[in-house]
Amino acid sequence: MPKRTFWAAFGYAAQGIVYALRTQRNMKIHAAAAVAVIAAAALLHVSWERWVALLFAIALVMALELVNTALESVVDLASPELHPLAKAAKDTAAGAVLLAAVFAAITGVIVFYHPVVGLLGWGGTHQ
Numbered sequence: 520m521p522k523r524t525f526w527a528a529f530g531y532a533a534q535g536i537v538y539a540l541r542t543q544r545n546m547k548i549h550a551a552a553a554v555a556v557i558a559a560a561a562l563l564h565v566s567w568e569r570w571v572a573l574l575f576a577i578a579l580v581m582a583l584e585l586v587n588t589a590l591e592s593v594v595d596l597a598s599p600e601l602h603p604l605a606k607a608a609k610d611t612a613a614g615a616v617l618l619a620a621v622f623a624a625i626t627g628v629i630v631f632y633h634p635v636v637g638l639l640g641w642g643g644t645h646q
């Protein structure tokens with residue numbers, strides 16, 4: 520059995536994140552989107568409250584994608600053959616990621632709408 524010190528456990532968790540980033544197309548997409556969102560938030564100098572909302576949305580999506588990846592591995596191990604419960608498990612986990620991704624997209628629109636409109640000068644003149 521591998522040793523279970525705090526730092527060893529930290530290393531295994533990091534290996535899990537790297538594994539998902541290497542093998543899961545959706546995880547790569549989430550990571551690329553997260554980098555783009557963080558860069559945009561820095562360039563647009565969004566408030567700290569908006570940073571919190573963005574970072575929460577990013578963490579939620581990526582954490583659920585990691586859980587989804589773990590669940591897919593367990594299902595493939597336990598049920599390599601087709602089974603309705605295997606399908607239910609994978610589809611439900613994928614649904615959790617989808618819900619989080621929709622939440623993240625809505626958060627992005629709320630956070631970036633005004634800064635982007637202001638930047639592009641689409642706000643019109645107020646009298």
Ligand SMILES: Nc1ncnc2c1ncn2[C@@H]1O[C@H](COP(=O)(O)OP(=O)(O)OP(=O)(O)O)[C@@H](O)[C@H]1O
Pocket residue numbers: 543545591594598599600601602603605606609610613
């Ligand atoms: N053992 C199984 N029994 C029944 N249906 C399955 C099984 N494995 C996969 N499926 C069905 O096929 C779909 C795709 O499964 P797959 O393992 O390819 O994951 P995926 O959706 O490609 O995930 P990802 O793209 O995140 O890797 C599942 O959502 C499920 O509906």
